Amino acid sequence: MKNMNNDEMHMDHENMDMSSMSDMSGMHSGHMMMMHGGMMMDMGDLRKKFWISLVLAIPVFILSPFMGLHLPFQFQFPGSDWIVLILSSILYFYGGKPFFTGAKAELKERKPAMMMLIVMGISVAYIYSLYAFVMNNMVRSDQHIMDFFWELASLIVIMLLGHWIEMKSTMQAGSALDKISSLVADQVHLVKGDQIVETDINQVISGSVVEVKAGESIPLDGVVVSGTSYVNESLITGESKAVRKQKADKVVGGSINGEGTIRVQVTKTADEGYLSQISKLVSDAQNSKSKTQVLADKVSGWLFYAALSVGIIAFIYWLIFGSVSVALDRLVTVLVIACPHALGLAIPLVMSRSTSIAATNGLIIRDNQAIENSRHIDYVAMDKTGTLTEGKFTVNGLKSTSDKYSDTDILHFVAGLEQGSSHPIASGIMAKAKADQVDPQKFENVQAIKGYGMSGENSTQKYLLVNMKYLNEHEIKFDAKNVQPYLDKGNTVSYLVVDNKVIGFVALGDKVKKNSIEFIKELKQRNITPIMLTGDNKAAAINFAKQLGIDEFKAELLPEDKHQVIKDLELDGHRVMMVGDGINDAPSLASATIGVAIGAGTDVAIDSADVVLYNSDPHDIIKFLDLAKETYRKQVQNLWWGAGYNIIAIPLAAGVLAGIGFILSPAVGAIVMSLSTVIVSLNAMTLRKI
Structure with missing residues (x-):
C-alpha cells in the first residue's frame, strides 16, 4: 500500500489491489485503429486506399481539363472522356467510402459535421460531372458544359492523404502505449520443477515462478525467490541507476535485469501489473474529452450549417446572376473549403501527444479537463506523510x-x-x-x-x-x-x-523528500500558495512546515477535516489542487479542482484523482503545470488553424471577390483545407518533452 497519513495512522491498513486492467497483449492492436466521424478506420487500409486512389487519379489529372483549362501535361483523344468517367466513378465510390461511412454515422447520431461536408462536396462535384458528361456526349448541345472530374479526383486524393497524415501523427503521438507494451516480451521462462518452459505471458498465473536471465526485462510484478542481480528501475523511479535485488525483494514488470539471473514469484498477472495499470491510464486519458474538445465538436457542427447556408445562398445568387455551371462551382467550393476535418483533430492530436509526454515524465493525466483547470490554480493543498515526506518511519x-x-x-x-x-x-x-x-x-x-x-x-x-x-x-x-x-x-x-x-x-x-523543498519554492514563484494538511500534532507540523518553507498548514486533521478545508477554500473563490495518497485523501482528491494522487497502486488512487504521479515525486506537479500550459496553448493554436481560416475562406469560396476577377476553385479549396489539416498535425507534434 502507498503511504498514509501518520496522524490517521492505522486507519484501515488493508492492502488494496488494482482491479483487472486491459490485457497488455491488446495494446498494439488497439492503436492500429482510429475513430473518425463515428467510424473506425484502419491505418493500413487507409494507406492502401490512398495509393490506389492516387494511381486512379493520375490518368484523370492527365485526361481531364482543370477548370476548363488544358495544362501543359494534359491531352485528350477520342474516348478519353469515358476513361475519365469510369476512373472517377471508381474513385468516388472506392476512395470516398470512408467519408460515406462517417457521414452515415453522423446522420445516425443527428450530428452532421465534417464527414457530411466532405460527402456533400464530392457528391456535388460527381453528380454535376455526370450531368455534364451526359450533356456533352449524349445530348446534342452547342455549348460545352464544364465538368469537375479533375477537382473530384484531387479532392478525394487530398482528403485521403490528409486523413492518413493525421492518423499517422495521432499514432505517433500515442506511441507511449506501444513503448510500454514493448517493455516486456510475449514469452516468459516459466519454472516447472526442474524444467524451464517457454510460456505466453498471458498464461502465467499469480504464484508461478519465472526465470529472468541477464539483460532481459522482468516480465511481471513479483518477488525474487532466488538469485541476486542489479535491476534498472528507471521506468518506476525515473532514476537510471541500478538497484540491487536479492531474495524477498519486490520487482516490477518492465524493469531491466542486470548481469545476474534471478527467479521471480509472480504476484500480479499481465492484466493486473504495473505496466497494465499505466497503459490503461494512458488509454483512458487519450480517450477522454475536455471542454475544449467538446467546443471543437460543436464548432464542427456550426460550421456544417454555416457552410450549407452560405453554399445555398451562393448557389442561388450565381444561378440568378451567372449560370448553372458557375453556381455549382461556387457551391462545391464552399462545401470543400469548409470541411472541418482539421478542426475535428485539433484537440485530440494535442491531447494524445500531451498524455504520451506526460506518461514518460512520471505522471498520468486521467481527466483532460485538468489541463484547462490548471491555468486557474492558486492553492496547492498537500498531505504530508508520503507526499512531502518519504513515509518511511x-x-x-x-x-x-x-x-x-x-x-x-x-x-x-x-x-x-x-x-x-x-x-x-x-x-x-x-x-x-x-x-x-x-x-x-x-x-x-x-x-x-x-x-x-x-x-x-x-x-x-x-x-x-x-x-x-x-x-x-x-x-x-x-x-x-x-x-x-x-x-x-x-x-x-x-x-x-x-x-x-x-x-x-x-x-x-519521517524525513522530507529530496525534491519537496524545491517543489514548494517553485510553487511560490508561480504565485501559488502551498498549504500542508496533516493529522500530525501541531508541534510536528510546525517542524516540517519550517523545513519545507510552507507558511500555511493545518494540523490534527481527520480525512473529513481535509475535505472541509478544500471546500472552504473553494467557497472563498480559490481554485485548489489537492495532492495526496489517494486512499485516506480520496474525498479531498475528488472535491478539489484538480486531484493529484501520489502513486498508482490502488483503486481509490485511480478513481479519485485527475492526475496520478506514479513516481511519487511531488516535483512532477511542476512538470504537469508546465505541460498543461503548453498543451493549452497548442490547443488554442490548433482551433484557430482548424477553423479560423474559414472566416476568410468561405466568403472567398462563395465568390465575394468575383467582381475583381478572383475565383477560388474547388481544387484550390481542397488544397487550402488540407493544408490546414497538415498544419494542425505538425503543430501538435511540436509539443515537446518537458
Missing part, C-alpha cells in the same frame, strides 16, 4: 511511563497491535521489534480506530495505540514533558493506553 524513542511495565514490554504490546498492518508507522515499529528481538504480543479482535489508531484485546485487558487527539477528546491525562523533546524534532508520537491510562509511548520520525 524509524523508531526514535520508545519508553514506558508505568512502573508495571518495562520498555521491552511496551515494544512487545505495540508490535502486537501493529503486526498485521502495512502502514509505514507499523513497518517502523516491526523493524524495531525485529532488531531488538522482541516477539509481538498476540491480540484478538484487532481493529482500526478511524483517525486515531488501533485497538486489540488479550484475555484480560484492552490495549489502545492512539494519537494525542484521542487522549484529548477522551480526557486521558498524560505528562507532555516526556514526549516534548521528540515532538520538537518533528516526530510522530503514539500512546499505549490501558484502562484509560497511558502506560508508554513510541516516537517515530
Whole structure:
C-alpha cells in the first residue's frame, strides 16, 4: 500500500489491489485503429486506399481539363472522356467510402459535421460531372458544359492523404502505449520443477515462478525467490541507476535485469501489473474529452450549417446572376473549403501527444479537463506523510511511563497491535521489534480506530495505540514533558493506553523528500500558495512546515477535516489542487479542482484523482503545470488553424471577390483545407518533452 497519513495512522491498513486492467497483449492492436466521424478506420487500409486512389487519379489529372483549362501535361483523344468517367466513378465510390461511412454515422447520431461536408462536396462535384458528361456526349448541345472530374479526383486524393497524415501523427503521438507494451516480451521462462518452459505471458498465473536471465526485462510484478542481480528501475523511479535485488525483494514488470539471473514469484498477472495499470491510464486519458474538445465538436457542427447556408445562398445568387455551371462551382467550393476535418483533430492530436509526454515524465493525466483547470490554480493543498515526506518511519524513542511495565514490554504490546498492518508507522515499529528481538504480543479482535489508531484485546485487558487527539477528546491525562523533546524534532508520537491510562509511548520520525523543498519554492514563484494538511500534532507540523518553507498548514486533521478545508477554500473563490495518497485523501482528491494522487497502486488512487504521479515525486506537479500550459496553448493554436481560416475562406469560396476577377476553385479549396489539416498535425507534434 502507498503511504498514509501518520496522524490517521492505522486507519484501515488493508492492502488494496488494482482491479483487472486491459490485457497488455491488446495494446498494439488497439492503436492500429482510429475513430473518425463515428467510424473506425484502419491505418493500413487507409494507406492502401490512398495509393490506389492516387494511381486512379493520375490518368484523370492527365485526361481531364482543370477548370476548363488544358495544362501543359494534359491531352485528350477520342474516348478519353469515358476513361475519365469510369476512373472517377471508381474513385468516388472506392476512395470516398470512408467519408460515406462517417457521414452515415453522423446522420445516425443527428450530428452532421465534417464527414457530411466532405460527402456533400464530392457528391456535388460527381453528380454535376455526370450531368455534364451526359450533356456533352449524349445530348446534342452547342455549348460545352464544364465538368469537375479533375477537382473530384484531387479532392478525394487530398482528403485521403490528409486523413492518413493525421492518423499517422495521432499514432505517433500515442506511441507511449506501444513503448510500454514493448517493455516486456510475449514469452516468459516459466519454472516447472526442474524444467524451464517457454510460456505466453498471458498464461502465467499469480504464484508461478519465472526465470529472468541477464539483460532481459522482468516480465511481471513479483518477488525474487532466488538469485541476486542489479535491476534498472528507471521506468518506476525515473532514476537510471541500478538497484540491487536479492531474495524477498519486490520487482516490477518492465524493469531491466542486470548481469545476474534471478527467479521471480509472480504476484500480479499481465492484466493486473504495473505496466497494465499505466497503459490503461494512458488509454483512458487519450480517450477522454475536455471542454475544449467538446467546443471543437460543436464548432464542427456550426460550421456544417454555416457552410450549407452560405453554399445555398451562393448557389442561388450565381444561378440568378451567372449560370448553372458557375453556381455549382461556387457551391462545391464552399462545401470543400469548409470541411472541418482539421478542426475535428485539433484537440485530440494535442491531447494524445500531451498524455504520451506526460506518461514518460512520471505522471498520468486521467481527466483532460485538468489541463484547462490548471491555468486557474492558486492553492496547492498537500498531505504530508508520503507526499512531502518519504513515509518511511524509524523508531526514535520508545519508553514506558508505568512502573508495571518495562520498555521491552511496551515494544512487545505495540508490535502486537501493529503486526498485521502495512502502514509505514507499523513497518517502523516491526523493524524495531525485529532488531531488538522482541516477539509481538498476540491480540484478538484487532481493529482500526478511524483517525486515531488501533485497538486489540488479550484475555484480560484492552490495549489502545492512539494519537494525542484521542487522549484529548477522551480526557486521558498524560505528562507532555516526556514526549516534548521528540515532538520538537518533528516526530510522530503514539500512546499505549490501558484502562484509560497511558502506560508508554513510541516516537517515530519521517524525513522530507529530496525534491519537496524545491517543489514548494517553485510553487511560490508561480504565485501559488502551498498549504500542508496533516493529522500530525501541531508541534510536528510546525517542524516540517519550517523545513519545507510552507507558511500555511493545518494540523490534527481527520480525512473529513481535509475535505472541509478544500471546500472552504473553494467557497472563498480559490481554485485548489489537492495532492495526496489517494486512499485516506480520496474525498479531498475528488472535491478539489484538480486531484493529484501520489502513486498508482490502488483503486481509490485511480478513481479519485485527475492526475496520478506514479513516481511519487511531488516535483512532477511542476512538470504537469508546465505541460498543461503548453498543451493549452497548442490547443488554442490548433482551433484557430482548424477553423479560423474559414472566416476568410468561405466568403472567398462563395465568390465575394468575383467582381475583381478572383475565383477560388474547388481544387484550390481542397488544397487550402488540407493544408490546414497538415498544419494542425505538425503543430501538435511540436509539443515537446518537458
